Amino acid sequence: MNYRHYLVLIASLAAATGCDQTQSSDSTDTGNAAATAAPAIEGVVVATVNNSPITQDVLDVYATQRKAQPGNEQANTEEAILNELIALELMRQDSIKKGLDSQPVVIASLNQTTRTTLAGAAIKDFMTNNPVTDEAAKAFYDEQMGAVGKEYNARHILVADEESAKEVIKLLDSGSDFSELAKEKSTGPSGASGGKLGWFGQGQMVKPFSDAAAELDKGAYTKTPVQTQFGWHVIILDDVRESTPPPFDDVKDRIKMLLANQKLQAYIESIKSSATIDIK
Numbered sequence: 001m002n003y004r005h006y007l008v009l010i011a012s013l014a015a016a017t018g019c020d021q022t023q024s025s026d027s028t029d030t031g032n033a034a035a036t037a038a039p040a041i042e043g044v045v046v047a048t049v050n051n052s053p054i055t056q057d058v059l060d061v062y063a064t065q066r067k068a069q070p071g072n073e074q075a076n077t078e079e080a081i082l083n084e085l086i087a088l089e090l091m092r093q094d095s096i097k098k099g100l101d102s103q104p105v106v107i108a109s110l111n112q113t114t115r116t117t118l119a120g121a122a123i124k125d126f127m128t129n130n131p132v133t134d135e136a137a138k139a140f141y142d143e144q145m146g147a148v149g150k151e152y153n154a155r156h157i158l159v160a161d162e163e164s165a166k167e168v169i170k171l172l173d174s175g176s177d178f179s180e181l182a183k184e185k186s187t188g189p190s191g192a193s194g195g196k197l198g199w200f201g202q203g204q205m206v207k208p209f210s211d212a213a214a215e216l217d218k219g220a221y222t223k224t225p226v227q228t229q230f231g232w233h234v235i236i237l238d239d240v241r242e243s244t245p246p247p248f249d250d251v252k253d254r255i256k257m258l259l260a261n262q263k264l265q266a267y268i269e270s271i272k273s274s275a276t277i278d279i280k
Contacts, residue, residue: 002090025064047082049089059085125265130263132256138248140255145245149202153239155195158188158231165232167226172221178236187231195236201243206230213237 043055063081100106155178159165170180179194186195203208205277212226215235226233 048087050093051085052089052093054082054089104214107245109215126261126264126267130260130267132255132259132263136250136259137252137255140259141245141248141251145251145255148245149243150214151199151242152237153181153199153241154162154186154197154213154235155179155238156190156192156197156209157186157195157234159185159234160187160231161252162225162232165234168224168234169221169223172234176252178221199241209233209235 016114043057045053046056046059047054059078059082062085063076063078066081066084095101095106101110138264157168157178159168164185168185171181172178182191182195185191188195189197197205200210201216203215206212206228208226208228212222212233213235216222216235218240219266221236222234226235
């Protein structure tokens with residue numbers, strides 16, 4: 001689960017503008033009353049639209065959403081944003097007058113908006129009450145990133161089966177050029193560039209590939225095919241170098257986000273394990 005997705009979700013909390021008002025009847029007067037009746041609402045009222053209030057809290061939420069979108073700075077003034085919100089309220093009322101709120105797709109959309117908003121509030125509450133400390137981030141850094149390691153610069157030829165990979169190795173043994181063979185025979189996206197993968201650290205590639213590359217001497221290629229879930233590889237190691245980890249302060253915020261995501265995922269799994277879920 002990607003934590004950034006939840007940040008977007010939290011930032012996109014829908015502005016509630018009294019959508020729980022009564023559905024209109026066939027009578028125009030009744031419809032107008034349903035559309036314009038002021039709901040019970042708390043907070044500082046900044047405008048009313050046919051007696052339906054818009055509060056400062058609603059304006060603040062909508063302003064946050066609005067300013068997060070790229071656009072004309074003049075359209076982000078408080079006056080412009082309030083006018084947009086008034087227009088939205090007018091269209092909301094018009095929708096109810098026309099009975100559009102009874103359409104199944106609209107009901108489903110409102111249901112999902114409520115679900116998303118409440119889920120976002122729960123996620124935000126969890127993150128606020130379960131912060132990742134600098135000490136936890138530093139411990140993760142020291143364990144996972146702080147040590148000096150190695151990086152590898154390699155090329156590979158990816159084929160569908162072991163026999164094809166063995167044939168490639170025979171051609172290399174007889175003096176064929178690795179890059180030309182990659183262009184001719186590799187089924188991977190790097191084939192067109194001669195199999196170039198660029199620099200990668202230990203663990204950045206799938207384990208069988210990473211382990212095979214780490215065992216090679218500079219300039220050597222694998223004498224037996226390497227199997228991964230992608231197919232069969234022949235790998236040549238072009239270069240190797242020491243890798244210096246970035247300073248902790250440069251990556252601290254990203255580590256804390258990663259650990260927060262892990263905490264959230266564990267929390268979701270814990271409440272999921274105790275829930276009754278019946279998938280039809």
